[in-house]
Structure formats: structure tokens, C-alpha cells
Amino acid sequence: MNAAVTSADAESMGSGYLVEGGRTLWSWLSTRDHKRIGILYAVAITTFFFMGGVAATLIRLNLIYPDGRMLSAETYNKTFTFHGVVMVWFFLIPSIPATLGNFLLPLMIGARDMAFPRLNLFSWYLYMVGGLFTVAALLLGGVDTGWTFYTPYSTMFSNSNVILVVVGVFVVGFSSILTGLNLIVTTHMMRAPGMHWYRLPLFVWAMYATSVVMMLATPVLAMTLSLIGLERLAGVGIFDPALGGDPILFQHFFWFYSHPAVYIMILPAMGVVSELICNGVHRKIFGYKFMAWSMLSIAFIGFLVWGHHMFVAGQSMYAGIVFSILSFVVAVPSAIKVFNWLTTLHKGTIDFHAPMIYALGFIGLFTLGGMTGLFLAAVALDVNLTDTYFVVAHFHYIMVGGSVMAYLGGIHYWWPKVTGRMYSETIARIAAVLMFVGFNLTFFPQYILGYEGMPRRYHQYLPQFQDLNILSSIGACVLAISYLMPLFYLGHSLFRGEAAGPNPWQATGLEWTTSSPPPEHNFHETPVVTHGPYEYCD
Amino acid sequence: MSLSLPEASNFAVPIDRMFNAMLVLCGGVTLGVFVVMFWFCIKYRRGSDANREGRHSTKMGLELSWMLIPFLLFVGIFAWSINLWTLLRRPPAGAMPVYIVAKQWMWKVQHVNGRREIDTLTVPLGVPVRLIMTSQDVIHSFYIPDFRVKQDVVPGRYTALWFVATRLGNFPLFCSEYCGTDHAAMTGTVKVVSREDYQKWLKASTALPPAEQGRQLFVQFGCSGCHDPGSGIRAPVLRGVYGSTVTLADGVTVTADDRYLHDAIVLPATQVVAGYAPIMPTYQSRIDEEDVLLLMAYIKSLGPQASPAQTGVTHAQR
Known part of the structure; x- marks a missing residue:
């Protein structure tokens, strides 16, 4: 360990936690520092993001022509399955909690590290093992079940590497459970003196709500995946009616996890955006307590709406009615959040730095995605729209327009803290705007396609759908460029960026009181907290 | 590229009416969010001389109003949609049954007199038709966009779907639940013919009842x-x-x-x-x-x- 950390050292790259724990690869692979583990995750999920992105590119290229001439039907099916599995479990779910959450939560509450540093590292290894299984399945020929593994197709009919992927997702699920556990215990036990619950930054509340969902929902996924294995390998009849099972039972189990999983993806994004907006506007968040409790209510009500994925699956008419009203109820706290963010802009002093542009983009795209969710919650409209491109557009607005915009906004905002260096602000703003435009160009046409009746997961389609598909594919090119851009200018910043100093954004929050990059144990003295998280005074 | 889908069943008009109402309502709110966002962003940009005195960090009245107003709107939408949903789910007693068996990757149809079709469903105009469906293998979904109806077809159980076709012509039929390699090829045509033509067509069959x-x-x-x-x-x-x-x-x-x-x-x-x-x-x-x-x-x-x-x-x- 480098004992002599002067403030001058800390101002420059190659200091703080980046060198204090050692400079060897092994020092990183065996680290228990939450900041280094956050970076291990960031590197891994970025790799998976671009793997999933390659699959997305192939999908969009194939759909330029109605006859799907580029990929065979089988390859196409394997491609969208890989895209879904990788993006959901290996990118979106760990994205914010495991990278920014890991890195920032202890800093934000004034702790030296996470509550269970070894468990933290272990969960990264679990993630990597799960990832290896999934990539192995791809290399050995792929899987064609869709990320939803609907039975009895996945258990009795698919001739692909279902078990390998199921094992991969099963393992990565435990990584997610352990991360959730660690974040919850850390928040309860490790807060600095004076850090009351209502002095926690909203990002910490978001991590807390997310972690609750991770811990309570993910075990159901593990159980469901085990049952798939049991039926597929041992022929135990659980889901296949030919064996006396019930395929709808699978959907109940699966969505009991996978709907809350959507909130695992969006709650952290809401936390990030709250931080970004407060900093961009230089004022206190409007309605702090409503913001905090709305996230917890989303986490709670989110467990009661899974049946809205199954309105036409064969569940009863009455189940449809109950799940419909509950789906409207879960939209209320989301509405609260959007209105509070908007009101936070009121009478602020707004800087349009790149993170703020991402945050504003998030609000726009999340609103569009949320509003179209109301169409799908209205069960009579859902009958026509479900399993069409309308649904594809809807969840991409939430997961990509929402979560990915917020994730990248967060990466930009905390980049100076993580690396100690600044990036090119101009290029970063261009990338953020390009992403907003490219995203809408890609996915807005898909709403119309869905309304016109184009079903999902179609390798070929009727000629009348071609124009909008071409538009969508053009948008995907713009989107791809905007995703590649940060790789270059952030990469450049890593080696050539100007020194950032402890607090380049004049932000509040404990993470900005320590040096950039922070020392190995975050603070030289335990901070004492005397006020709330957003005490901007200009 | 046309934005308007043919309205070819008894459900199409009421569902479209609701869809359009939602489009106006949700589109209006979304537009409102964008307008307010841009307005605040321009007015309160750094360096502007807008008045920033007297800002609040919370206002109970405001919070409650944007909790309650959306909720009441949602309840209204919900009631409207449930009204349609129960209609979709309750076929009239005398509806004409047609049996559908889905299998990878085709639709097999049996009419009341024993006549069969594959990947085509012939139905009479203006008559309530009730499809009773099951699957030979995996889950499929029977979807006629121009009728605004869809129902999953599940192995091991019978699911049902009903409609009254209101327009003559041919309409695309899709499988909308992913069912394996040729899912995208599991399409067909719904042929709506006049009652007389339907009866003639049925009788042209030599199939036993x-x-x-x-x-x-x-x-x-x-x-x-x-x-x-x-x-x-x-x-x-x-x-x-x-x-x-x-x-x-x-x-x-x-x-x-x-x-x-x-x-x-x-x-x-x-x-x-x-x-x-x-x-x-x-x-x-x-x-x-x-x-x-x-x-x-x-x-x-x-x-x-x-x-x-x-x-x-x-x-x-x-």
C-alpha cells in the first residue's frame, strides 16, 4: 500500500485506490475494495453490452428485408434469444447496482467499504461463471427459446443448449441476490454518524428498493429454472401437459420474478437521474420523501402485477381484471417521480452538462415508455397489442431509453470521481443528443408496427411492414454510433484527460468530499453528516 | 405505410375508439411533460435573469394532486377497458363453434359439418363465431390484427375466442407466441364470405360429420x-x-x-x-x-x- 498520499498525488491519475491496493492484475482479481469490484463489473458488463449489441445489430440488419434474407430462421431465433438473455441478465440487471451501486453506495453513506467485501468479490466471480456458461452455450450453437424460456418449448421441444443457459442464468441470479444482500446490510449498518435515513441521497434509496426486489424475487427465478432442468433432463412432469404438467404455471413463476426484474432495472435508473438532476439544476430535489417512498412502493406493488404479461395466455377473465387495476396502481408512483423531477427544474440554475442531458433524455423516454405501458395495462387494448412490436417498443423505451440512458448519464457524472480525470464535454454532449435521436428513430416506428399488427420474434414479415422496419434499422445505426462514441472519448480521458479534482461539478454529497480517485478506504477521517443530501446554495 | 388498420370485426370499432382516446390523453400528457421540461430548461438556464425567489422543496397539495388525478384517470380508463374486456371474453350463447388445432407450424381448422382447412379460416359475415382452440405441441397464439383479437393456444387445455366478422375479404392471421424455428411462417388467412357462400362452401365438402x-x-x-x-x-x-x-x-x-x-x-x-x-x-x-x-x-x-x-x-x- 502506498502510505504517503498527499493531496497533490490524489489530484492526479494513478493514485488513490487505483494504485493503493497494488498494480498487478492479481491485485485486481483478488481485491475486496468495493470501488475496484465496481470496476471489474463495469468492464465485464460493458463486454456483455457490446456482445448483446452485436446481436441487436444482426436482428435489425435481418429485418431490413421482409423475407429476412440475411439470417436463417433458426439463426435469427438464436440471435434474439442471445440478445435478450445477455442484455437482461448480464447487462441491465447488474448494470447500475453492481457498478455504480458498488462504487458509490459506501462513498455516499460515508463508509469505508461494503459490509461484506469478500462476498462482494464472490458475487463478481459468480457473475463471471454465469457469463461463461452463457457464452459457452452460444459458442456451442446457441439457444432458441427466447429469453423467456416458455414451456413446454424450452423443456421438451427445443433442440438447443437450453440447460447451459439456464445454468448460467441460475448462477448469475445468486450474484444478484448477494449484491442485494450486501447493499441492504451496508445501508443499515455502515452509515456515517449523522447520516439519518432522510439524509440519504435518493440513489441510496433506489439501491435499497432494488436490493429488496433482488433478494425476494430472484430466488423464484432460481426455483423456476431448476424446474426447467428437472423436466428437461429427468422428464419430471411440471410444465408439459403431456407429462401431466401445466405450461401456464411456468408463466406465473417466470413473471413473478421477471416483472419485478423490470423494476430491478428501472429503480436504480431513477436513483441516478435524481442525483444528476439535482446537480444539473443546483437545487434540492422537490418532494424528497415522496421520491424515496415512491421507489419503495414501486418495489412493493411491482410484486403484484405479474399477471399482466398473461392477459391472453389462458388465465381467467377475473385474473385479467385484477392484474389490470394493479398495473394502473403501480403507474401512480412512477407519475409522482416524473412530476417531481419536472418541478425540481422550476426556479433552478440549470447547467446542460452531458450527465444532465442524459437525465433529461431519460425523463422524456421514460415518460413515453410509461405512457404506452398504460395502453398495455388496459386489458382490452392489450389483447390486440401484446406480443407485437408495440410491446417491444414499450419495454425498450423503459429498459434502454430509461435504464441505459441513466446508466450512461451516471457513468459520465461519476467518471471524474472514478478515474480522477475529465472527458471532452463537447463530444459527450453530442453523443448524448445523438443517443436520444437514434433511440427514438429506432423504437418509435416499432410502436406503429405493433399497432398495425406485426408480431414479435418474426424472422420474416409481410411487405407492408417494410418501410417502418427500414426506418428502425437506420435508427439502430445512429444508436450504435452513439454507444460506441463514449468508448473512445472516455478511453481517451482515461489516459489523457485533465485532472478532475475532488468536486468538478460543485456537487453536494459525501462522495465529492473525498479526493478523485478516492483513497482505498474512501475517507481519511470518518465524515460527520449534519444536513440533507442536496444542500445547494446558489 | 398506412396508419389505419382495417376494422373488420365487431370489436375493432370500440377498441379503436378506446385506443384513440388513450392516444389523445397519453399523448397530451406526454406533450405536456416535454413542453414543461423545455420551458423550464430555457427559462432557468444558468445565466438567465429569471426570478428564482421563493422556491419550495415540497408542497403537499401539489404532491397529492399529482397522485390523485392520475389515479382517478386510471380508474376511468380501467373501467372503460374492463367493459370491453368482458365483452371480448363472453361469447353469445348461440355462437357457431369452429375448432382450431395448432401445431408446429400450421393452423388446422375443423368446421361444424366436418369440413377441414389448413392455414385458412373461412367464416361467414355477420355471424358470431366461437373458436375453440388447442395445441398439439407448444404454445401458439391465434392473432387476427384486423379483428383486434388474440388468444394463446395452449397444449393440454381448450382456450376460446369469439368475434363477428363485419367486412368481406381476406385478412392476415398470425401466430403471435414464439413457437420455434418457423414461428414467423405460421401465418394464414381469414376469409370472410357471405352467409350463403359459407353454407355453399360447407356443403361442397364430402367430409362426414x-x-x-x-x-x-x-x-x-x-x-x-x-x-x-x-x-x-x-x-x-x-x-x-x-x-x-x-x-x-x-x-x-x-x-x-x-x-x-x-x-x-x-x-x-x-x-x-x-x-x-x-x-x-x-x-x-x-x-x-x-x-x-x-x-x-x-x-x-x-x-x-x-x-x-x-x-x-x-x-x-x-
């Missing part, structure tokens, strides 16, 4: 060896069984509906009638779903009701 085809299968599969009243082996008599209440060996009483009959043929060991030995072999891999439907048509035709075999429209609710 379903109950008659079922009777032949009943003999062919050896069912009659045990279940015929004259048989020496003790097996439940099938006359009048459809729609009756049956007591099973484990004491449970069930109604002998479609699913019961289906499972009694395919998975007999799962529901042994009280007082009988579980000696019936399974027909699971020996009989396909279309033949099960024919056998059921035969069993139903045995019922005490007046000659259902001729009309074929005795299909009771559920």
Missing part, C-alpha cells in the same frame, strides 16, 4: 371394446357423460367438460372414475388433438339431448 368421424375412430382405436354398452368389460358408459358431474376415485367431483373428456382420453390415469379399475391405456402418443376433438364430438352426440350430432352446436359454455 364430426360425430360420425368420431364414431369410426371410436371403433378403430378400440374404445368400443370396453365403452360400448354391450361390452363385457366394466368401463364407464359414455352416454350422457358430457356436462354431467362425475365422482372420481379420490373422492373429488368434477364436471365432465371438454378438458375432462380430453384428459380422460389422453391421460386416463389422472382421473379414474370412482368404482372403476384404472385399466384404460393412455392414448397420448397414439392420438392427435384433431382426433380427440372428433371423439369428443361423438361422445357429446351420445348425450340425452335431441340429436346434437346433426347440428353440432351443443357446445356448452366452458
Whole structure:
């Protein structure tokens, strides 16, 4: 360990936690520092993001022509399955909690590290093992079940590497459970003196709500995946009616996890955006307590709406009615959040730095995605729209327009803290705007396609759908460029960026009181907290 | 590229009306969010001389209003949608049944008089049609965008869908639940013809009525060896069984509906009638779903009701 950390050292790259724990690869692979583990995750999920992105590119290229001439039907099916599995479990779910959450939560509450540093590292290894299984399945020929593994197709009919992927997702699920556990215990036990619950930054509340969902929902996924294995390998009849099972039972189990999983993806994004907006506007968040409790209510009500994925699956008419009203109820706290963010802009002093542009983009795209969710919650409209491109557009607005915009906004905002260096602000703003435009160009046409009746997961389609598909594919090119851009200018910043100093954004929050990059144990003295998280005074 | 989809069933107009109302409402709110966002962003940009005095960090009245107003709007939308949903789910009593069997990757259709089609569904204009559907293998979904109807087709159970076609012509039919390699090729056409043409088309078939085809299968599969009243082996008599209440060996009483009959043929060991030995072999891999439907048509035709075999429209609710 480098004992002599002067403030001058800390101002420059190659200091703080980046060198204090050692400079060897092994020092990183065996680290228990939450900041280094956050970076291990960031590197891994970025790799998976671009793997999933390659699959997305192939999908969009194939759909330029109605006859799907580029990929065979089988390859196409394997491609969208890989895209879904990788993006959901290996990118979106760990994205914010495991990278920014890991890195920032202890800093934000004034702790030296996470509550269970070894468990933290272990969960990264679990993630990597799960990832290896999934990539192995791809290399050995792929899987064609869709990320939803609907039975009895996945258990009795698919001739692909279902078990390998199921094992991969099963393992990565435990990584997610352990991360959730660690974040919850850390928040309860490790807060600095004076850090009351209502002095926690909203990002910490978001991590807390997310972690609750991770811990309570993910075990159901593990159980469901085990049952798939049991039926597929041992022929135990659980889901296949030919064996006396019930395929709808699978959907109940699966969505009991996978709907809350959507909130695992969006709650952290809401936390990030709250931080970004407060900093961009230089004022206190409007309605702090409503913001905090709305996230917890989303986490709670989110467990009661899974049946809205199954309105036409064969569940009863009455189940449809109950799940419909509950789906409207879960939209209320989301509405609260959007209105509070908007009101936070009121009478602020707004800087349009790149993170703020991402945050504003998030609000726009999340609103569009949320509003179209109301169409799908209205069960009579859902009958026509479900399993069409309308649904594809809807969840991409939430997961990509929402979560990915917020994730990248967060990466930009905390980049100076993580690396100690600044990036090119101009290029970063261009990338953020390009992403907003490219995203809408890609996915807005898909709403119309869905309304016109184009079903999902179609390798070929009727000629009348071609124009909008071409538009969508053009948008995907713009989107791809905007995703590649940060790789270059952030990469450049890593080696050539100007020194950032402890607090380049004049932000509040404990993470900005320590040096950039922070020392190995975050603070030289335990901070004492005397006020709330957003005490901007200009 | 047209934004308006043909409105070709009784559901299309009311569903579109609701969709358009939602478009106005949600589009309005979204536009409002964007306008306010841009307005604040311009007005309160750093360096502007806007008045920033007297800002609040929270206001209970405001919070409650944007909690309650959306909620009340949602309840309104919900009520509207439920009204339509119950209509979608409750076919009128006299709806004409058509049987659909989905399999990788085709749609097989059986009409009341035994006429069959593949990947085409011919229906008469202006007549309530009720599709009774099951799958031979995996889950499929029967989707006619121009009718605004969709229903998953699930192996091991019968799901239903109804509509009244309101426009003559051909309309695309899609499978909308991913079902394997050729999912995207599992498409077809719904042909809406006039009532007279439909009757003519039905009569042009040489197929035997379903109950008659079922009777032949009943003999062919050896069912009659045990279940015929004259048989020496003790097996439940099938006359009048459809729609009756049956007591099973484990004491449970069930109604002998479609699913019961289906499972009694395919998975007999799962529901042994009280007082009988579980000696019936399974027909699971020996009989396909279309033949099960024919056998059921035969069993139903045995019922005490007046000659259902001729009309074929005795299909009771559920």
C-alpha cells in the first residue's frame, strides 16, 4: 500500500485506490475494495453490452428485408434469444447496482467499504461463471427459446443448449441476490454518524428498493429454472401437459420474478437521474420523501402485477381484471417521480452538462415508455397489442431509453470521481443528443408496427411492414454510433484527460468530499453528516 | 405505410375508439411533460435573469394532486377497458363453434359439418363465431390484427375466442407466441364470405360429420371394446357423460367438460372414475388433438339431448 498520499498525488491519475491496493492484475482479481469490484463489473458488463449489441445489430440488419434474407430462421431465433438473455441478465440487471451501486453506495453513506467485501468479490466471480456458461452455450450453437424460456418449448421441444443457459442464468441470479444482500446490510449498518435515513441521497434509496426486489424475487427465478432442468433432463412432469404438467404455471413463476426484474432495472435508473438532476439544476430535489417512498412502493406493488404479461395466455377473465387495476396502481408512483423531477427544474440554475442531458433524455423516454405501458395495462387494448412490436417498443423505451440512458448519464457524472480525470464535454454532449435521436428513430416506428399488427420474434414479415422496419434499422445505426462514441472519448480521458479534482461539478454529497480517485478506504477521517443530501446554495 | 388498420370485426370499432382516446390523453400528457421540461430548461438556464425567489422543496397539495388525478384517470380508463374486456371474453350463447388445432407450424381448422382447412379460416359475415382452440405441441397464439383479437393456444387445455366478422375479404392471421424455428411462417388467412357462400362452401365438402368421424375412430382405436354398452368389460358408459358431474376415485367431483373428456382420453390415469379399475391405456402418443376433438364430438352426440350430432352446436359454455 502506498502510505504517503498527499493531496497533490490524489489530484492526479494513478493514485488513490487505483494504485493503493497494488498494480498487478492479481491485485485486481483478488481485491475486496468495493470501488475496484465496481470496476471489474463495469468492464465485464460493458463486454456483455457490446456482445448483446452485436446481436441487436444482426436482428435489425435481418429485418431490413421482409423475407429476412440475411439470417436463417433458426439463426435469427438464436440471435434474439442471445440478445435478450445477455442484455437482461448480464447487462441491465447488474448494470447500475453492481457498478455504480458498488462504487458509490459506501462513498455516499460515508463508509469505508461494503459490509461484506469478500462476498462482494464472490458475487463478481459468480457473475463471471454465469457469463461463461452463457457464452459457452452460444459458442456451442446457441439457444432458441427466447429469453423467456416458455414451456413446454424450452423443456421438451427445443433442440438447443437450453440447460447451459439456464445454468448460467441460475448462477448469475445468486450474484444478484448477494449484491442485494450486501447493499441492504451496508445501508443499515455502515452509515456515517449523522447520516439519518432522510439524509440519504435518493440513489441510496433506489439501491435499497432494488436490493429488496433482488433478494425476494430472484430466488423464484432460481426455483423456476431448476424446474426447467428437472423436466428437461429427468422428464419430471411440471410444465408439459403431456407429462401431466401445466405450461401456464411456468408463466406465473417466470413473471413473478421477471416483472419485478423490470423494476430491478428501472429503480436504480431513477436513483441516478435524481442525483444528476439535482446537480444539473443546483437545487434540492422537490418532494424528497415522496421520491424515496415512491421507489419503495414501486418495489412493493411491482410484486403484484405479474399477471399482466398473461392477459391472453389462458388465465381467467377475473385474473385479467385484477392484474389490470394493479398495473394502473403501480403507474401512480412512477407519475409522482416524473412530476417531481419536472418541478425540481422550476426556479433552478440549470447547467446542460452531458450527465444532465442524459437525465433529461431519460425523463422524456421514460415518460413515453410509461405512457404506452398504460395502453398495455388496459386489458382490452392489450389483447390486440401484446406480443407485437408495440410491446417491444414499450419495454425498450423503459429498459434502454430509461435504464441505459441513466446508466450512461451516471457513468459520465461519476467518471471524474472514478478515474480522477475529465472527458471532452463537447463530444459527450453530442453523443448524448445523438443517443436520444437514434433511440427514438429506432423504437418509435416499432410502436406503429405493433399497432398495425406485426408480431414479435418474426424472422420474416409481410411487405407492408417494410418501410417502418427500414426506418428502425437506420435508427439502430445512429444508436450504435452513439454507444460506441463514449468508448473512445472516455478511453481517451482515461489516459489523457485533465485532472478532475475532488468536486468538478460543485456537487453536494459525501462522495465529492473525498479526493478523485478516492483513497482505498474512501475517507481519511470518518465524515460527520449534519444536513440533507442536496444542500445547494446558489 | 398506412396508419389505419382495417376494422373488420365487431370489436375493432370500440377498441379503436378506446385506443384513440388513450392516444389523445397519453399523448397530451406526454406533450405536456416535454413542453414543461423545455420551458423550464430555457427559462432557468444558468445565466438567465429569471426570478428564482421563493422556491419550495415540497408542497403537499401539489404532491397529492399529482397522485390523485392520475389515479382517478386510471380508474376511468380501467373501467372503460374492463367493459370491453368482458365483452371480448363472453361469447353469445348461440355462437357457431369452429375448432382450431395448432401445431408446429400450421393452423388446422375443423368446421361444424366436418369440413377441414389448413392455414385458412373461412367464416361467414355477420355471424358470431366461437373458436375453440388447442395445441398439439407448444404454445401458439391465434392473432387476427384486423379483428383486434388474440388468444394463446395452449397444449393440454381448450382456450376460446369469439368475434363477428363485419367486412368481406381476406385478412392476415398470425401466430403471435414464439413457437420455434418457423414461428414467423405460421401465418394464414381469414376469409370472410357471405352467409350463403359459407353454407355453399360447407356443403361442397364430402367430409362426414364430426360425430360420425368420431364414431369410426371410436371403433378403430378400440374404445368400443370396453365403452360400448354391450361390452363385457366394466368401463364407464359414455352416454350422457358430457356436462354431467362425475365422482372420481379420490373422492373429488368434477364436471365432465371438454378438458375432462380430453384428459380422460389422453391421460386416463389422472382421473379414474370412482368404482372403476384404472385399466384404460393412455392414448397420448397414439392420438392427435384433431382426433380427440372428433371423439369428443361423438361422445357429446351420445348425450340425452335431441340429436346434437346433426347440428353440432351443443357446445356448452366452458
